Amino acid sequence: MTQPDTKTRLLDAAESLFSRQGFTNTSLRAITTEANANLAAANYHFGSKEALLSAVLERRLLPLNQQRNDRIDQVLTTAAKKGEAPDTEELMRAFIEPTLAFRRNNNGSSEFISIVGRSMTSADPVVRDHFLTLVHPLINKLHQALCLALPHLPSQLIFARLFFTMGAMGHCICFSGIAELFRETADSNPDNEDIMANNLIDFVTAGLEAAC
Amino acid sequence: MTQPDTKTRLLDAAESLFSRQGFTNTSLRAITTEANANLAAANYHFGSKEALLSAVLERRLLPLNQQRNDRIDQVLTTAAKKGEAPDTEELMRAFIEPTLAFRRNNNGSSEFISIVGRSMTSADPVVRDHFLTLVHPLINKLHQALCLALPHLPSQLIFARLFFTMGAMGHCICFSGIAELFRETADSNPDNEDIMANNLIDFVTAGLEAAC
DNA sequence: GTCTATACGATGATAGAC
């Protein structure tokens, strides 16, 4: 097995360190040391530390978005064939399951998704804008699909509820588990991930479908 | 009107700058300059930049927690007098309304609450731990109250749903409005704050009460 | 094109004079 090239090693090291220590608390020097690369190589390949974060995000977020997009399309197509409106819970399942599954379906970085969760609410407008650009098309598609699923609700209300949904999901992916946040017994085995995903899907589906 | 002392001026300047630019993007030198104080005075009074953040948080979070605690007690007492279980929606109203109202009920820093939202998911364990210590008693009380309101649901499930609730609310207070996140028409007048709070309360109440 | 060595300004923190 040959060693990956410098750019990939830098991405891997940055992903790992950003996940474990956060963006700010990770220095470029720590990344280049772990990647066995020179400090300037990071800026040569990515231009800046923020651009490196963007590259780390894109590498996994683009495939994830493709996956979520496909699953939403699948729900829409199946419903259309039956001449029915899409189901809210199925749409949420298409959106949430691939996201949370990312935490155990790991390529060596099961905690990558926490970087996404924190970028979403970053105080840095550059980071947030870049993240939003990546997910905006997906959110728009999901919003439109939910308007089909919930035709009796105003579009703006559905949008607000989708916003709350993203907050709940974002909170989940910021931590390795509820346990970490509330100091409960730490148990983060795959089964618990499934339970958490199902609990979250039940929660947001009921919230989205609430009477107006 | 006499000028506040150095410590207060530092707190005010830090609160304002952290709210607008985030913790990392604000330097101690910018804070001390705005506060007309010396750089070393910040470290003398607070010990470190992180400790300054903690002090900024505590100054407003402790009164806010007191207010939320009182309102939850009020719901519990009223229900107990009637011999009934507390109502989920009323508990959520007691928890959420004071939090979101903070954004317009400003003492010159209506955006302070966004610091809270971001501390909640901070990658820095020191920041997160300090925040958790501040809110843990309140969350425990709310959890117990919800167990009374939803006696047919297992305690652990209620806990998970409360976790989702905090995520949805935390997402709301990270931004000056949904508009900011999704580039919709920017309109953040007080009425919209009320609408958002009510929408959020409806959303999480339905999620908490969902069938198991 | 890739990468290394080196240097620059800015940052958080600290020691010690007053």
Next chain:
DNA sequence: GTCTATCATCGTATAGAC
């Protein structure tokens, strides 16, 4: 309590080797 001086470390930029 306050301030000056100083330090190690940070992100970044550049010149030049391969």
